[in-house]
Amino acid sequence: MTTNAPNFEEFSLASFLKQLDASNFHVEDKPQYLSDIASELEGNPKAVLFNHIHDSPYPLCGNVAASRERIAKAFNTSKENLLFEVAARLKKTGELIQVDSHQAPVHEVIQKGDECDLTQLPIHLQHGLDGAPYISSSMDVVMDPSTGWTNVGIRRLMVTGRRKAGVDLVAPSDLRAIYIEQSQKGKRVPVSFVIGSSPIDHVAATMRIPTDELKLLSALRGKPLGVVKCITNDLWVPADAQMILEGYLDEHGHTTEEGPYGEFLGYYGGVKKNPVFHLTAITHRKDCIFQTSTISGAEMSKTDTAQLSALRTEVVVYRALEIAVREVKGVYADPASGGTFNVRVALKQRVPGEAKSAIAAVFACMANVKHVYIVDPDIDIFSSEQMEWAMATRFQADKDMIFATGFRAMPLDPSLQEAKTTAKLGFDLTLPFQFGDDARAMTYRVPKAPTYSGDKFDSIEAALQDGPKFFQELMGAISSKDGREVIRWLEDHHNSQHIARDKEGKYFIQP
């Protein structure tokens, strides 16, 4: 670690919001009750900053990462290139810069012990049947004693008291494994939750890569990350965050009732037993913005979770396919499916059978992926219209479908109906394999409006003497504006010039 002070504003939540225009961001200046926030955010295509929340000293921001366009903006790239940008940045090693408490914006205000109170924060009820208001944008930071690395995730907190919350640790995760190991030894797990972050940090937090995950934030930012030591535990957290909730998970195991909660698959999860988080300090910026993430709702693609989960799925699938088949042109996990279950892959096959190899690789690389669609690179995987067309015209159910069962499942999947393992289905939507693009038979080529490009000639005869030509090439050859003179010339010279057509329909002069 070095001691140069990093720029604390470049990746702050406030700076990111300033980059957004009106098509992506709404500032609400009317005072709002917390009870109205969920309905304002549900299905809203924009990020919203509620400047005045009744009885809250802090503004509240929501839906920040709930669109691919906004996440791409944070990475300074396009929606289409987002996966490749993230995958490239993940190959770099991040750098941490330790800063003193007095330098860290997130230590501008410090509340300890009885001074801190979760019920003073703008935390709202997110779904009608939720067990209580939840903190949903909370990035957890924990030290893994077995590696000495910092583990980072995003985990919701159900607020059950002024300094107590239930944390969801049911699904398999690194934090769950760390917690179970420590609590079984009768030990507490110090944890700090980071609130108010750029989408880049949330993308990093969803990755499960065996490394020090704080460094992933730096790698994805493409800049060193300034970290500051917490006041009441020994963890280091991003110094440019809006707020930190410091504390620990107690040693008593999965004891508190957490839930129900509107889950990221678009259904409720029931009441579960989960560990208890105890709050020991709150630190924050003077001008702190509190953050909430949308998790469930009628339109999954307009939630933070589906968009962030989609990118994580794409990264995992892409990394597996890079090894399995090589020429992957794109991966898209449709956020409408929650960003995990349905995955589209554009693949340039090098040899016959690669589409099916790709299906097998995707089945194996992630529990959450159930349905895999492999298409040729000419299909736009971001377009449901194009995918429908590929399914309709490039797929035969008796030979292009791969079905397998008995895989590790995502327990929240309602379609499991209590089963412990899941079935998977792959759709090979590619055209029959051909070596080289030009070898595609006419009946597999995609009609497009004529372009009239190609070489120019003084006459149709000269063009045909150059070689066989399609009608559009003959029009282009003599810069014809309507093709009529080409028809007339072909009729007039059909016999005298021995005009014929080859099997693709090109005109040529017979020798």
Ligand SMILES: Cc1cc2nc3c(=O)[nH]c(=O)nc-3n(C[C@H](O)[C@H](O)[C@H](O)COP(=O)(O)O)c2cc1C
């Ligand atoms: C907005 C959001 C909220 C999330 N909430 C939870 C949660 O409450 N519980 C959980 O197990 N995973 C949750 N996740 C997924 C985890 O953050 C993700 O699996 C992460 O990789 C886990 O980290 P770990 O395996 O390093 O501990 C959430 C993801 C997002 C994007």
